[in-house]
Amino acid sequence: KASFKYVNYEGPQRDLVFVDTITGKVAARHPQIMYGRSLITQDCNQKTRRCRSVSTSSDTISSGDQAIDDAHNYAIATYDYYLNNHGRDSIDNAGMTLKSRVHYSRNYNNAFWDGSQMTYGDGDGVTFAPLSQDADVVAHELTHGVTERSSGLIYQNESGALNEAWSDIFGAMVDRQEGAAGSDIWLIGEDIYTPGAPGDALRNMADPASMGDYDYYPDRYTGSSDNGGVHWNSGIANLAFQLLVDGGQHPRNKTPEVTVTGIGFDDAAAIFYAANINCLTPSSNFASARYCTALQAKALFDGGQLSSDHQTSIHLAWDAVGVP
Ligand SMILES: CCCCC[C@H](S)C(=O)N[C@@H](Cc1ccccc1)C(=O)N[C@@H](C)C(=O)O
Numbered sequence: 001k002a003s004f005k006y007v008n009y010e011g012p013q014r015d016l017v018f019v020d021t022i023t024g025k026v027a028a029r030h031p032q033i034m035y036g037r038s039l040i041t042q043d044c045n046q047k048t049r050r051c052r053s054v055s056t057s058s059d060t061i062s063s064g065d066q067a068i069d070d071a072h073n074y075a076i077a078t079y080d081y082y083l084n085n086h087g088r089d090s091i092d093n094a095g096m097t098l099k100s101r102v103h104y105s106r107n108y109n110n111a112f113w114d115g116s117q118m119t120y121g122d123g124d125g126v127t128f129a130p131l132s133q134d135a136d137v138v139a140h141e142l143t144h145g146v147t148e149r150s151s152g153l154i155y156q157n158e159s160g161a162l163n164e165a166w167s168d169i170f171g172a173m174v175d176r177q178e179g180a181a182g183s184d185i186w187l188i189g190e191d192i193y194t195p196g197a198p199g200d201a202l203r204n205m206a207d208p209a210s211m212g213d214y215d216y217y218p219d220r221y222t223g224s225s226d227n228g229g230v231h232w233n234s235g236i237a238n239l240a241f242q243l244l245v246d247g248g249q250h251p252r253n254k255t256p257e258v259t260v261t262g263i264g265f266d267d268a269a270a271i272f273y274a275a276n277i278n279c280l281t282p283s284s285n286f287a288s289a290r291y292c293t294a295l296q297a298k299a300l301f302d303g304g305q306l307s308s309d310h311q312t313s314i315h316l317a318w319d320a321v322g323v324p
C-alpha cells in the first residue's frame, strides 16, 4: 500500500510534488501551485536608473544596510502574511517575484508601486527616514500590487481613496504581525515619519483627523489635489475598518451616534481581502465598499443568511463614518 508525502521540490519550477514513500519516485506534481517566495532587491545608489541587484535570497538577509534589509525582509513578512492568512501566493497568486528598489533618487520623500516593483526613497531625514524601514510602508506598496490584480481600483477620487485605504489596512495587518500592538497598529509610517519628532505618524487609522485626514464621508475632500484626495479621504475607510475590528464609536462624536460591535482583526481582514478580490471593481466608490464588504461577510461568515452580527457590524461601521 503506497503512502505519499508532500515535499517542496527545489527544482527550477519549485513545484509542490507528491513522492511515493516506498519507491521514492515522484508520483504527482502540482505545477499550478507555485509555492515558495522569490525576491529581487536592488540598490539604486541615489540614482533613478540602472539599480544593481544586491540580493535574490528567498529568506531574510542582513547586508548591513538597513534600508536594503528592511525592504527585503518586510517583503518576505508581507508575502508570508498573504499566504498564511489569505492563501495568496504573492502579488499575482502565482508566485511572482517580489522586486524592490531602495536608495531611490536623492532625499526622495516617498515610496511607490509602479506596476511591477516596489520603490523606496531615503527621505530627506526631516520628513522621512528611509521609507522601507517600516513594515506598514512595505505592505502598503505590495498591497497596491494585489489591488491592481484584483479590483483594479482606479487611483483617483473615491476609488483611489479605497485603493489607498486597502494599502493602509493591510499595512496595519502586517505591522501587527511584526509586533505592533494596541493603538500603534493603527499608526501608519510611525517608524519613518519625522525621525526627529517621536510619537507621530503620517496617518492614524483610528483618528484620521488627528493627522489632518478626513474621517466622515459628508465632509470628504472633493477637489483635485492628491489625485482627488486619495491619501486624505482614505481616512474614511481606514476608520471604518478600525471600528469594525475594535468596535466603538467615531472618535469625534458625529450624529447620529453609532456604536459598532467589533468582530476582530482576522474576520475583518478576511472580509476586506475578499471584497478586493471578489467584488470591488475599478470605479467602485464608498457606497460600493459598503455593499461589497457586507456581501463578503454574508458569504464568508453567515452561510448566506440574510442578516447576522458580522453584516450588522459592517453596516454600522460604514454608518459611523457617514457612508451612504
Ligand atoms: C510617487 C507618486 C505617489 C505614489 C503614492 C504611493 S502609492 C504612496 O501612497 N506612498 C505612501 C508611502 C507611505 C506609506 C505608508 C506610510 C508612510 C508613507 C504614502 O502615503 N505617500 C504619501 C507621502 C503621499 O504620496 O502623499
Ligand SMILES: [Zn+2]
Binding pocket: 140, 141, 144, 164, 167
Ligand atoms: Zn499608496
